[in-house]
Amino acid sequence: MQDVVAEQSVVNQTHWLENTADVSFIFSAGAAGAIIGLLPSVPLTTEFGVRNVLSFYGSVSALATLAIPFAVSIGYYPVVAARVVQGFGASILFSSIGSISEGWSPISEISTYVAFLSSGFQISNIISMPVSGVLCESEWGWRSIYYLFGGVAVAANISFFTFFRDSASVHRNVSHKELGHILAGRLEVSGKRSVPYLAICKDKVILAIWAAAFGGNMSLMALMTYGPTYLNKVLGLDVRETGFSNAVPYILATAVKFIAGPLSDRLTFIPEVWRMVFFAAVSQGALAVGFFVMALTNSRIVAQVAYTAAIVLAGINIVGVVKCAQMVARQHVHFVMAVISLTAWGAIFVLPIIIGFACPNHTAAEWAVFYIAVGIWVIVMNIPFPFLATVEAAEYTKPEWEQKQGKVAPAPQKIV
Template sequence: MSSIEKTEEHQNGKNITFANKTRYIVLIIGLCCICSTNGNYNVINFSVICMQDVIEEQSVSNQTHWLENTADVSFIFSAGAVGAIIGLFPSVPLTTKYGVRNILSLYGMTTAISTLLFPMAVSFGYYPVIFVRMAQGFGASIMFSAIGSISEGWSPISEISTYVAFLSAGFQISNIISMPVSGVLCESQLGWRAIFYLFGGFSVLFHLIFFVFFRDSATVHRNVSLKELRKISTGRLPTSSKRQPVPYLAVCKDKVVLSIWAAAIGGNMSLMALMTYGPTYLNKVLGLDVRETGFLNAIPYILATAVKFVAGPLSDSLTFIPEVWRMIFFAAISQLGLAFGFFVMALTSSRVIAQVAYTTAIVLAGINIVGVVKCAQMVCSFSFISSHFPFHSFKVARQHVHFVMAVISLSAWGAIFVLPIIIGIVCPNHTASEWAVFYIAVGIFVIAMNVPFPFFATMEPSEYTKPEWEQKRNQVSPEQRI
């Protein structure tokens, strides 16, 4: 029985179709999961500056507590990235075999439970904190892949920029919520522990809802009407219920994909520097107190979310401009703006100008999702019909975007892992001059890594996404493939 026939059966059963907008319900649930998972991972960035009670309770004469040791705290930050890198490697084959619904739910619950256990780990000591932090990172590792996979199964072609932009807004929204809430809770009678219980609890709830409601494809969801299914399917090839094996070598040799990964490495290194060490920069260099740091660090993410909500629909609506030029434009604005923000922060001595530059960098970084990431969505998924390949030519779509997004995730987690080491070397005393050197270096790095993308960006699906590629490959002997 075909997917459309199954949906028709569901319609005959009078299932709720949410006014033909089920895909938006999925979008909201997916956004909540990404937001809560990212919030779980990042709350330690703020809460670590208000754990004075732990130092007082656990201090031992003639010994420095691990919260007072910069190297120990930096390793805790890095431990999350180590866990994420470990989690990434099984995530691709697991998602291929079991689907995004099962794996995202499993990974999300891992982060949620480890967040709830974090205060207990702190009471036990440094090494339990490292273990729980690695579990947080393990569960958070799939977030980037989830954005690609959810969009792949649910977004109409005409709304793909909107869908990707809104899902990725979870990274900003989580900071909008977590920073000021953490600042208030840290200085309240509830204390820093309440931060972990609050975010961990909501994360458990959201991922349970996701598991119950979500399906990997709109074609098999009981609440998707025929009308909505036609809208989602327009311009797409029919998809198989079973994912095709990822041609890892072919993807890794693709010049377009390599340019995407290079741009992602540059963008992620710079953005993670702001996200991870933003509170430290505001507190140590600009001299803001804890409450000010919480609220002022939320402002860039509020603006970034608003810009994403505009950039996604704007990219979809500018149909009179070729798609590839739209992707290059948004990528250039994003990454050049990010680099410019770093240069200004490095060269200014004005607190106000530094705050404006910091805000601008975070705001513009967010719109790269409809540039580089959208290009990855198109190039590595043949579910979208190319003008050169008619619909009737192929029986099934081939999507490998989850692997490409996993490597983009790896670049982000790799950045989080190495940043504490770099910061420890370049900015040991957190002085303005030390941060200036770091910011200039990062600004140059992000520009250099984004140079190839405009030359290789394309809308055409790669050869290895086409069914005929597998047929040709099967005709070649294993010795010749190697």
């Protein structure tokens, strides 16, 4: 954005694009918007369904993306406002995975569903990183990035709203045979169900899931958000090389997810709890080891391999911790996933502050201390999960629990 700096610079004043604190706050503004967007997302999804809410949120984010070049031309505060709105719209993405899987996934294929749906996070980076690197150095410049991806986002949200329905049982293209397969083994209950917030927050399994997610998200967001900075400032890759190098881990992570999801569903000779714990341990263990290696090596190749491996294997936690959340919380999983999203966006919000304090000069020594601390954090936060993980649906997911609480009248139920 050097053209903006040249156009807007005032003598004896540092432009906001050249002020580290201002740029860091712009990163945090997106996370702040996401945290704001998460607060109403659970009751809105419960009331209006994931189709309507995700379409609205996604459209808001897309329009904010399109508006960023104009905001930059005005000044710093309009950019902050656009980033807040952009983050608001993106806040619901992760929790939507749970809601969509609950409405469409057979119990026996839930790992495949959450793995495939969550691969969108990796695919977006596979596309956006190298394309952005090329566009930055092309005749179209940095503004074309926002116009291109903002336009794609608008089209994607229109397509989603047009074709998606919240449940397979109400979609016109789902046959009776297919619907029977999707609903097999599920307890079919009619009507809306209020979210038992207090019961969920007191559930030891859910608390272990949230702790593991917080530890993993803080470390993963450090890699995802500041990975390009690390590649550029420490490893010495230029902008275009950084774009392509940072896309490689996401390509491999997508491939690994496409393998891990179906593999988790098909290894039925291994107890399902063991499968979840195994994938969670591999995922979070790889993150911790990756951080330790990057902290202790002076080799550019070794550091890049560790960085790549950490991101690649981190993705399979979707069939570990996240699958456990899906199995335990069932129809209330959108709340559990919203809290997991909150940990991710909270990490993005505080990381610029932490990075600004821990790595002000972006030297290898500064990053080494930061990476060791994050590696230890990942291990500590994941300790409770292996001991508390289960595949049993929680009591508060069952109609009889709500009847005992006096929240609903008895209703006919059946196992499909």
